[in-house]
Amino acid sequence: MTPAELSESLFALIQQLGERRRQSGSETILDLAPTDVTLERPRNRDHGDWSSSIAMKIAKPLGFSPREIAAQLAEGLEALPDVASVEIAGPGFINIRLEAAAAGALAKTIVEAGPVYGTGHLYDGIKINLEFVSANPTGPIHMGGVRWAAVGDSLARVLKAEGADVTREYYFNDHGSQIDRFARSVLAAHLGEPTPEDGYGGAYIGDIADQVVAKFAGNLAALPRDEQQEVFRQIGVDLMFTEIKEKLHGFGVDFDVYFHEDSLHESGAVNRAIARLREQGHIFESDGAIWLRTTTFGDDRDRVIIRSNGEPAYISGDLGYYLDKRERGFDQNLIMLGADHHGYVGRMMAMVEAFGDVPGVNLQILIGQMVNLLKGGEPVRMSKRAGTIVTLDDLVDAVGVDAGRYSLVRSSSDSQLDIDLDLLGKRTNENPVFYVQYAHARTQSVARNAVAAGVDRSVFAPELLTHDSESALLGVLQEYPRVVAQAAELREPHRIARYLEEVAGYYHRWYDGCRVIPLGDEPVTELHRTRLWLNDATGQVLRNGLGLLGVSAPERM
Structure with a gap:
């Protein structure tokens, strides 16, 4: 019996109680949906497989004490x-x-479901646009962007596992002053001049300058300085785009759409957004500028869209971009932003409401905190290549893709994160990614050794799985679909990582206490074969969960 089936049975019993109260003449109003009847794993395994507090929630409308309600429900449950x-x-x-037997049947269910085990239907039919990383194309991806790369890609996988139609989108900020500063910096490097006061430093700027010169077909020296700068802007930005895409691909992160900010202004998207908002009565003009009246929707002040000199303000791109996404048919738009954008949320939600949409539904903004790399207990402060920032390359060079991704995803993104590079380099249980990957590798080793010992899955007798460690392992494996659904609903893929560490712990304890392979000349029994099902089920859950994190599940370590 699955948790869902048990929950449905409990809901049916509650409905019967309510109906009996109504038939007895009592005024009973049970405002209860099936999803309100939840089950939890007791912390103390001596208390059983599942626990529910529903009796305390429905006692008052039914007119009994919680214990009286619980006793009546228990009578019906015991008959199952x-x-x-x-x-x-x-x-x-x-x-x-x-x-x-009912608890143990899960092992076969998991093995037969394979990669599908744990998937759900929470977001069936929902189109979600997930925008993340979106680093400016002015330098290598710094650690804040790397965190969003790992978390965003994992969240996309989790949402898809719950049925969502997810589009991963990267917003290239290729419009505005930061691109001009980048172009001036690259040109200065080419000419051997000091970095401009507001420019970008680091060895990578010189590398980009050399590549621009190599790619340009004409005679740069013959061009006026402003035309040289335009060459370095166009070719240099394109080179940075290419490098960013390649680095992210190497980190296991690819995007369905690369959206260029420039296109919003060239395509008329901003003007369409202003026209839409004007129709809805939220645009006004003052001092020669065009404004959006966001204070109507809780913003602390109204926002200039087009300045009096005709130049678009930053929010103009936000208006055009949001409308463009809605016109592309996305029901929910998720944006991942750094901690320095926290003050940005209010105006964005006001913008959504001005369009007639629902803040927190049609647009959701996730804020991520900073990441520090530690080496020898001290922060790693500079990149060899970027000079002033720690980058994706620094992390991957230090610990590899798997450990890098796992360490970035396993903590809530709204908390500051310190990553101990020394710890991630250890092949011990202290290292969380090693601990989980080793558990998976161990399941595969057991499976290989089982074949050599003549243990196969030709028999499945779940009633034999009575050892305490087997009950505990089955209990945690059964939680996987709920954890995936919760991670999707709360936008918190770190829940998957923490869950996998829990599974690994239960598996290692089961491995120490229960044999799949007979000792010496012992015969192969039904218990050995049934335990192989449980071993393989554990491997499948670990594999599925690691896949949602974009981390490999090695067969040997």
Whole structure:
């Protein structure tokens, strides 16, 4: 019996209680949906396989004490064929223990489902645009962007696992003053001049300058300085785009759409957005400028869209970009931004409401905090190539792609993160990515050795899986679909990583206490063969979860 089936049975019993109360003449209003009847894993395994606090939530409308309600529900639950016992605890908790065969059946379910196990339907039919990284094409990707690369790609995988139609989108900021500063910096490097006061430094600027010269077909020296700068702008930005894409691809992150900010102004998207907002009565003009009245929707001040000199303000691109996404049919638009953009949220949500959409639904903004790399207990402060920032290359060179991605995803993105490079280089249980990957490799080693010992999956007798460590392992494996759904709903892929570490711990303890392969001349039994199903089920869950994080599941370590 799956948690969903058990929850459905419990909901049906509650409905029957409510109906009996109504038939007895009591005014009973149970405003309850099936999703309100939730089950949790008791922290103490002695309390059973599942626990529910629903009796305390429905006692008042039914006119009984929580313990009385729990007792009535327990009677119905005990009549279910897969339920071994039900106990009432504390003020009205219902603790449910399943028959060993019912609990153990999960192992076969997981193996037969394979990569599909854990997927759901939370976002079936929903089109989601997920915009992340979006680093300016003026230098290598710094650690804040790298964190969003890992978290964003994992979140896309999790949302797709729940049925969403996800488009990964990278917004290239190729319009504005930062591109001009970049072009001046590259030109200065080519001419052997000092870096402009507001320019970009680092060895990579000289590298880009050399590549521009190599790519340009004409005589640069014959061009006026402003034309030289334009050459370095066009070719240099394109070179940075290419490098950023290549570095992200090497990190396991690819995008479906690379959207250029310049296109918003060239395509008329900004003008269309202004026209739409004007129709809705939210545009006004003052002092020769065009304004959006965002204070109507809770913003601290109204926003200039087009300045009095005719130049677009920064928010103009936001208006055009949001409308463009909605016109492309996206139901939900998720944007991942750095901590320095926190003050940006209010105006964006006001903009959404001005368009007639729902803030927090049609547009959702996730804020990520800073990342520090530590070596020898001290922060790594500079990149060999970028000079002033720590980059994607620095992380990958230090610990590799798998450890880099895993370490960035395993903590909530709204908290500052310190990554200990020394720890991630260790092949011990202290290193979380090694701990999880080693658990998977161990499941594969057991499977290979089982074949050599003549243990196969020709028999499945789940009623034999009665060891405490087997019950505990089955319990945590059954949680995987719920964890995936929760990670998708809360936009928190770190829940997958923490869950996998829990699975690894339960598996290692099971491995120490239960043999899949007979000792010496012992015969192969049904128990050995059934345990192989549980071993392989664990491997499948670890593999599925690591896949959602974009981390490999090695067969040997």
